[in-house]
Amino acid sequence: MPTLLTLLLLPVAWLYAGVMHVRNWLYGQGIKKSEQFPIPVVNVGNLRVGGTGKTPHVVWLTRQLLRHGQHPAILSRGYGRQTRGYRLATPSDTAQTIGDEPQQYVQEFAEQVLVAVSEDRCAGIRRLLALPQPPTAVVLDDAYQHRHVRPTLNLLLTEQQRPFYEDHVLPAGRLRESRAGAQRADAVLITKCDPHLGAEQQQEIMRRVRRYARPQVPVLFSAYQYGAPVAVHQPQNIESQAIILLTGVANPAPLRTYLESAGYQIVSHAAFADHHLFSETELRQVAAQLRPGVSVFTTQKDAARLQVPALRAVVANWPLFYIPIDVQFLADGESRLLALLTPIFQPHAVV
Structure with a gap:
């Protein structure tokens, strides 16, 4: 129930939704122009503000492109960075210069993948294509509403626990545009699912998604698969199951649930908003709670922000670990998504 x-906020939400509808109609009619590019552009986005699992899915998608012999680039806005304009990431960049998610991509793929940031995605793609060794494909991170680019494939993500079809447009809810925006999706991915989600539940979710998406669009289901803790600094051991959890993500609940099910005792949880820029004062308050044998666990995205020069010294002596996340598709979701991806790429030799 609302x-x-x-x-009370619904009238304002309807007004905002109306503005977005007119904007989308202008793009749909070709009055406002979208730019198409000579290489495949795959967008990973959502309708709502906040995390729906885009980052792990961008990583999964990029790994698949590498396995198929592509030379991909990841292009992000670089939310939260302290720079502006186009920037091609280098090993010396930090979350301050390119944003926490792009920094995570740099750490994940090293020099295998080009990572760039640009508020103007069209300008960013043009700059990537002008490189001496341009990419053969571009993965757009969070550009579903960036209609200036016409993607080859539009992947729409929505969480099982907070699906777009139960939400409202800002400010009454968290949607950036109305539910009808799902019409532009080439596939809808239901993310952060219960790994044991039953067939009947999946059918009901598909039925509700298809009230808004095109009938032939596949609806796929994915779950998080958490890995073993990774030391942020030099290799170290976890001395006990007692941990302090430090997060600056939109929804830390799935991580908490996993850690508790894995037997960890969360003695304290310092929870901040998504993309939060940690301060030295906040981190010293966390440090004050550290006791012998207690470790600090965080997410990979948060670990990237903790490595900026101003904070590195504060956390240098912490027993600090991040929990890696992989995407695992339910049923035949992975093969169905690969069947969508494969035809749009020119074959390249795998190196």
Whole structure:
């Protein structure tokens, strides 16, 4: 049931949704122009503000492109960075200069993958194509509403626990545009699913998604698969199951659930908003809670922000670990998504 506040904000939400509808109609009619590029461009995005699992899916997709012999680039806005304009990431960049998610991609793929940031995605793709060794494909991170680019494939992500079809447009809800925006999706990915999600539940979710998406669009389901803790600094051991959890992500609940099910005792959780820029004061408050045998666990994205020069010294002596996340598709979701991807890429020799 909608809350009273939601009901009060609905008229403003309808006005905002109307503005976005007109904008999308202008693009749909070709009055406002979208740019198409000579290489495949795959967009990984969502309808709502906040995390829907885009980063792990971008990583999964990029790994698949590498396995198929592609030379991919990842292009992001670089949310939260302290720079502006186009920037091609180098090993000397940090979350301050390119943003936490692009920094995570740099750490994940080293020199295998070009990583760039640009508020103007069209300008960013042009700059990538002008490189001496341009990419053979571009993965756009979070550009579903960036209609200036016409992607080859549009992947729309929505969480099982917070699906777009139960949400409202800002400010009454968290949607950036109305649910009808799902019409532009070439596949809808239901993310952060219960790994044991039953067939009947999946059918019901598909039925509700297809009220808004095109009938032939595949609806796929993915879950998080958490890996063993990785030391942020030099190799170190976890001395006990007692941990302090430090997060600056939109929804830390799945991580908490996993850690508790794995037997960890969360003695304290310092939870901040998504993309939060940690301060020295906040980190010293966390450090004050450290006791012998207690480790600090965080996410890979947060670990990237903790490595900026101003904070590195504060956390240098912490027993600090991040929990890696992989995407695992339910049923035949992976093969169905690969069947969508494979035809749009020119074959390249795998190196």
